[in-house]
Amino acid sequence: MCGRYTIVVSIEELMLRYMSDMPTNRYHTPRYNVAPMQNVTAIVHDGQNNRIGQLRWGLVPSWASDDKIGSKMINARSETLLEKASFKNLIQRKRAIVPADGFYEWKQHGGKKQPMRITMKDGSIFSMAALYDTWTSPDGGKLSTCTIITTRPNSLMEDIHDRMPVILRPEDEALWLNRDHNDVDALTGLLTPYSADEMKAYPVSPLVGNVKNDVKECIEEQPVLF
Structure with a gap:
């Protein structure tokens, strides 16, 4: 699964990277420990331009009876995407990108767990594929949410986690965001493991285990615990 990530770059860097117009939320701050059920920065295409905005992480389908389901829908498995009622219709028109510069996973060894941060070797921003939907509450309020798609591990990740x-x-980013493109086979063909040759992983502090710890120390390299 993907349950924590980082995005510590400036809003200006995000705008330049995604050729986006001014975001709806201009008060972007570095995030060292982004967690499910929080609002996250996301990129969608409005038919003309890329837009930077906020989605709550944890998908609530438009047909859901309440929003509690969101906590169970933080990830969508690429292999079964088209089999799930919550996701199969979103792949055609409600696709998003969640930008990140690192994500966390816990490597198990015996009875211990070592938190690891996985990044690009050059530290650059990368794009996690996501789906989104908008749910209307009984009182008419709108809630826009997302889920991050996962796949099998590449050769770097398989020693850390199975997703x-x-x-x-x-x-491939423009194709993924293009709302006029609805070739499902072509879109699902993009949902493959990223090249391990371009990525690296390093141990970090157990601080990241607590969602309240959203501090720079979370991304600093630490000695391994075992």
């Missing part, structure tokens, strides 16, 4: 987020190749 990893789908990271889109830069050349």
Whole structure:
């Protein structure tokens, strides 16, 4: 699964990276420990331009009776995407990118767990594939939420965990965001493990285990615990 990540770059860097118009939320701050059920920065395409905005992490389908289901829908498995009622219709028109510069996973050894941060070797921003939907509450309020798609691990990740987020190749981002493109076979063909040669992993502090710890110390390299 993908349950924690980081995005510590500035809003200006995000705008430049995704050629986006001014975001709806201009008060972006570095995030060292993003967790499910929090609002996250996301990129969608409005038919003309990329837009940076906020979605709550944990998908609530438009047909859901309440929003409690969101905590169980933080990830969507690429292999079964088209079999799930919550996801199969979203793949055609409600696709998003969740930008990140690292994500966390816990490597198990015996009875211990070592938190690891996984990044690009050059530290650059990357794009996690996501789906989104908008739910209307009984009182008419709107809630826009998302889920991050996961896939099987690449050779770097398989020693750490059996899943990893789908990271889109830069050349595939426009296709993923294009709302006019609804070739499901082509879209699902993008949901593959990213090249391990371009990524690295390093141990970090157990601080990241507590969602209240959203501090720079979370991303600093630490000695392994075992």
